[in-house]
Amino acid sequence: MTVELGIIEGFYGPLWRWPERKQLVQALEPHGYRFYLYAPKADAYLRRRWDEPHPQETATQLADFGRFCRKHGVRFGVGLSPFEVFNDFNDGAKKALAKKLAFLDEIGVQELAILFDDMRSDTPDLAARQADIVHWVQERSGAAQLSICPSYYSDDPVLDRVFGERPSDYLATLGGLLDPAVRVFWTGEEVCAREVTPGHLRRVGKALGRKPLLWDNYPVNDGDRMSRHLHLRGFTGRPANNAAWLAGHAINPALQPTLTAIPAITLAESYRQGPDYQYGQAFRHAAREILGADLADQVQADLLTLQDAGLHRISEDKKQALLTIYRGYPHAGAGEICRWLCGDYQVTDEMVQTQ
Template sequence: MKTPLGIIEGYFGRPWSWTERADLVALLARHGYGFYLYAPKADPFLRRRWDEPYPAEEAAQLRQFARHCRIHGVRFGIGLSPFEVYRDFNAAARQALTEKLAFFDSLGIDDLAILFDDMRGDTPDLAARQLEILDWIRGRSGASRLIVCPTYYSDDPVLDRVFGERPAHYLETLGDALPDSVDLFWTGEEVCSREISAGHLARVESLLKRKPLLWDNYPVNDGPRMSGHLHLRAFTGRNAAIGEHLAGHAINPALQPMLSAIPALTLAASYRQGNGYAYMEAFRKAAREVAGEELAVRLEQDLMALQDIGLDQLGEREERLRRHYGDVDHAVAREIIAWLDGTYRISGEAVQTQ
């Protein structure tokens, strides 16, 4: 069975333009990407100000982008983070949620994701409260697929340190109570997993009572540390055999949309080629398609500086990178120069407040 591939625009930091989103959808659709979830952390009307209506101009842009996805045969969805609404799901919250769901339906969304991540979770009856909200939403949304991101979406103990210790049997309770038609996001053994194995996913499938929908945090580079690196290498540590244990595989892209397309194309290649997949060969082919022959060669030469050494340690290498890309009229080159200029830097404050 073919593994559904998708994009989750779920990063912190500087949001993409609508043109950048449209270009990425058009490119990835040709390589089998079938769904796009709009959920940037910088959109306040999906997070901190979720209970406020969208301004008219932004609503029109969302509507136009939804049409663009449909034209390219890509399911369009939205990820809503009703921030800590489970602490007081009162009449005002229900009314605001009713109005927001109606707006989403007016866009013709295919997928609705309710995202309970990035908020406190150390509440004993957390699962029961979230299940109440999800049951209420299911009866009021016209989306054909409902996706849920649990507050604890990985085995990674960093979630317990940041958001409080996870309640006992939290995931089992969600998995037992949610209908089979509802998908659950999972990032793997870590928030940013180096490897995702079939054995791990089989255990998670048993825990959640369904195949997880993988939220793959590569090539995302948000955060104060990661924003100093460009994640360009091809996907590794994800053998095509994991597809048997997944409801779908969605990647959280980098802050640089066109550069994100390079690893995204290699993921599609890894599923297509199976055991024949070779990651550097896949990188070269993807880089040529996205950036052209000359830039692809330069990107391979500069991989270590861009991805491993990073912005803070470039030293004299920065001058070479500016020579390589500064005079090239291409989106890939412009993104690298903007990265060198610090345009994509993310502060700890941005992560805390978006």
């Protein structure tokens, strides 16, 4: 059994360049990745400044990227985060949201995700308000597929600590109110789930009244702590029989667009191979496909340093030695390792709080 795979570019931190996004689409399309949702937290015009129009240059590039995705058989989508609009969905907010939806239709968005993640609310009837907003959007959007990320998108109590205690029966209430055609994102038992099991997905699906759309926070490495590590290893803890309980499986990529393709390919392999899947072997095959044999072997040799030790535990001498090695490879993946070693991908707490 297979499941539809996709990318949801939903991380905090520096924005990718458009050619990098296209490269990732081309790398993953042969492995069954069928949708791409553009939703970086750093695009303020989709989040904190959602009610303002995108600059013309960005709008033009978004439309071009949409055409590129469609040309490669990948459904083009956008994740819109109308920041805390559920606290006061007034006439002004409705007018601004209608304009944004018209813009998204104009650039050819095929899938629209309304993202309510990482926002504060003390609204007791939060689920009802969010369902009403999604249905309001549904009536005005030309997107063929509509999804929502709930405010509480995981069992993880960290969400309650940071954004306020979740309302009682929030998930079941939201699922009961939403049109069955609307897909609902869920990250698992934790925000960055170490494992996702059929038993867990079955329980969540029962509460929602539909199969959840998995928002997988691997290999994403945003945040102050995670951005000090490269997430390269093959996927684990996602058994192939999860497919029966999922509406789709989207990965939130790492800050490094070329390197992201390595674990992404291993996820496709885990579904394809089922019980025969071996994450170490899958990593080696994917790394060679993306990086070429020599660079892949070098990355594998340094995997403990790059993924496990992290920047804060690499001495200056070791860092310089690694830079010397990777600067010798004329490859985008090696360039990303060098930029990471130089601290270019470091995500600060301020970024997370203000994006």
